[in-house]
Amino acid sequence: MKSWCKTLVACGLSLSFLSACSSSDVDEAPVSPLPDIEASVFPEVSWSENVGSGVGDYYSRLRPAVRYGKVFAADRYGKINAFDEATGDEVWELDISEAFRDNAFAKNDGARLAGGITAARDKIFIGGETGFFAALNAETGEVVWHVKAGGELLSTPTVGEDVVVVNTGAGALEAYNIDDGTKLWTYESKLPTLTLRGTGSASYEAGGFFVGTADGKVVVVVKNNGQAAWEQPIYTPSGGNEFSRMADVDMQPLVSGENLYAVSYNGNLVSMELRTGRVVWTRKYSSLNNLATSGLYLFMVDDHSRVYAIDKRNGLEVWSNNELSNRDLTAPAVFGDYIVVGDFEGYLHFINRTDGRIVGRVEVDSSGLFSQPLVIDDKIYVQSRDGEVARITLP
Numbered sequence: 116m117k118s119w120c121k122t123l124v125a126c127g128l129s130l131s132f133l134s135a136c137s138s139s140d141v142d143e144a145p146v147s148p149l150p151d152i153e154a155s156v157f158p159e160v161s162w163s164e165n166v167g168s169g170v171g172d173y174y175s176r177l178r179p180a181v182r183y184g185k186v187f188a189a190d191r192y193g194k195i196n197a198f199d200e201a202t203g204d205e206v207w208e209l210d211i212s213e214a215f216r217d218n219a220f221a222k223n224d225g226a227r228l229a230g231g232i233t234a235a236r237d238k239i240f241i242g243g244e245t246g247f248f249a250a251l252n253a254e255t256g257e258v259v260w261h262v263k264a265g266g267e268l269l270s271t272p273t274v275g276e277d278v279v280v281v282n283t284g285a286g287a288l289e290a291y292n293i294d295d296g297t298k299l300w301t302y303e304s305k306l307p308t309l310t311l312r313g314t315g316s317a318s319y320e321a322g323g324f325f326v327g328t329a330d331g332k333v334v335v336v337v338k339n340n341g342q343a344a345w346e347q348p349i350y351t352p353s354g355g356n357e358f359s360r361m362a363d364v365d366m367q368p369l370v371s372g373e374n375l376y377a378v379s380y381n382g383n384l385v386s387m388e389l390r391t392g393r394v395v396w397t398r399k400y401s402s403l404n405n406l407a408t409s410g411l412y413l414f415m416v417d418d419h420s421r422v423y424a425i426d427k428r429n430g431l432e433v434w435s436n437n438e439l440s441n442r443d444l445t446a447p448a449v450f451g452d453y454i455v456v457g458d459f460e461g462y463l464h465f466i467n468r469t470d471g472r473i474v475g476r477v478e479v480d481s482s483g484l485f486s487q488p489l490v491i492d493d494k495i496y497v498q499s500r501d502g503e504v505a506r507i508t509l510p
Contacts, residue, residue: 144419149462150438156453156465156475161494161508162203163479167194169502170485175229176270178486179496179504182234183253186496188504189241193226196504197256203506207256211241211249214258230268230281236293240279242268248281250296260296264289270367275319275338282314288326288336300341304328315405316367318375320389325375327364333377333387347392350382366446369406369413371427376413378402384415386430396430404446405487407454409468414454420444422456422466434471439464446487450495451509457484457497463507479505 167190170177179188185206189195193212198205212226230248231241238259242248248268249261266285273280278299280290286306290299306329317326323335323344334346349364369376370389378384384400387393400417407414412433413425420442424433443459453474454466461483465475480499489496495507 144441147420147438147440147442149460150473152473152476154475156509158463158465158475158477158495158507158509160477160479161506163503163505164196164198164203164205166190166196166498166502166504168192169482169498169500170229171500173229174269176486177229177231178271178498179489180232180234180239181489181491181496183237185253186504186506187232187234187239187253188498188502189228189232190502191226191228193228195228195232195239195241195251195256197253198504200506209251209256209258211258215247215261230270231272233272233274233279235274235279238293240272240274242272242281244269246283248272248291248296250279250293262291262296262298265301270314270316273317273319273324275322275324278338280317280324282317282326284314286329288317288324288341290324290338290341302334302336302341302343304332304334305330315365318368318370320370325368325370327366327368327377327379329363329365331364331379331382333364333368333375333392335392345392347387347394349377349385349387349394349397350379363403365403366405369408371408374427376406376408376427378404378406378415380418384413384425384430386427398425398430398432404444407447407449409449412468414447414449414468416444416447416456420458422447422454422471424454424468424471436466436471436473438473443483443485445484448488448490448495450488450490451493455488455490455495457486457488459483459485461499463488463495463497477507479503479507 166188170191186198195209197207227244233240238250244267246264248264250259266283279293286304288302315327317324325335331350332348335344363380375389383397385397386395402417404416415423422436445457447454454468457463461480480503482499482501
């Protein structure tokens with residue numbers, strides 16, 4: 116099995132001192148074999164198309180975006196495509212590395228896209244490891260504006276009304292005017308001595324951007340002025356060395372009703388009040404993945420690829436499933452009566468969200484699925500490491 120674990124980065128270094136986590140560096144827990152199941156649902160790939168060379172072995176949260184009747188997807192090296200949502204036919208294509216070869220990427224090895232895609236306000240927004248951040252016309256693919264952010268962009272941009280924000284690897288949330296790219300403000304958080312390489316996207320609600328930090332906090336930043344309304348630690352780091360003290364919140368805080376839910380690495384899953392940040396309950400879990408929700412349940416994949424359903428009211432575990440342990444599962448997504456997760460061998464698994472049983476699966480691409488499935492109405496969109504973009508449906 117390939118290890119897609121995240122790179123550790125010492126703050127203050129211009130380059131990460133580790134480029135990847137090798138399976139030979141540590142003793143790996145055994146990977147669960149593909150389990151036998153009694154299938155009751157039979158998903159199908161209704162279409163699939165390729166976008167460039169994918170992301171290879173690199174850490175990436177690139178995944179498709181669907182809006183305006185199109186599916187937008189990109190590869191690490193700068194190829195961006197728009198496909199017809201119904202048929203998968205290509206609508207337009209842009210090689211952003213070629214377009215900016217003589218200026219923005221003159222000193223870099225191509226685009227190295229990793230943060231995106233977000234579709235909003237008739238534009239798509241995308242960024243990369245070089246700090247390149249751009250808005251494209253969703254209809255034509257024409258570049259509307261581009262800027263250089265103050266750090267790596269490893270997560271999806273977030274749009275809040277007339278503002279788009281990116282969470283940089285330097286620990287700063289940067290806000291830009293959605294129409295012309297004018298920088299509006301920067302909110303800086305403190306980075307620990309040692310942190311995981313990666314950032315979570317912000318969530319937007321009621322005039323504030325909710326974002327996790329590398330030192331184990333959730334902060335809400337006011338859209339109009341870039342000031343923090345409140346910040347709340349969800350885990351207090353402890354331990355005798357910097358590795359054991361890492362408590363990054365590298366997921367996108369989940370807003371549901373009057374509460375917000377977040378989980379940290381090596382730390383806690385918490386529920387807090389949206390308005391004040393007051394912690395309602397806390398439970399011991401460790402994860403880097405986004406949460407999903409439906410009804411009274413939260414759904415989570417932890418750092419060993421165990422899947423959980425948790426009662427949002429009190430944090431009590433409803434069910435757990437370890438049949439897919441250590442298969443490098445994606446973050447979960449809710450699809451009707453099911454939870455869907457992808458794995459490192461390219462299977463998309465369907466889990467009954469009531470009792471946690473695996474009730475169906477489909478193989479998409481053997482290169483593996485790495486990012487959270489995207490559910491739009493009665494369709495699922497996924498992207499493989501080799502750049503295969505697929506739409507999955509239930510007959």
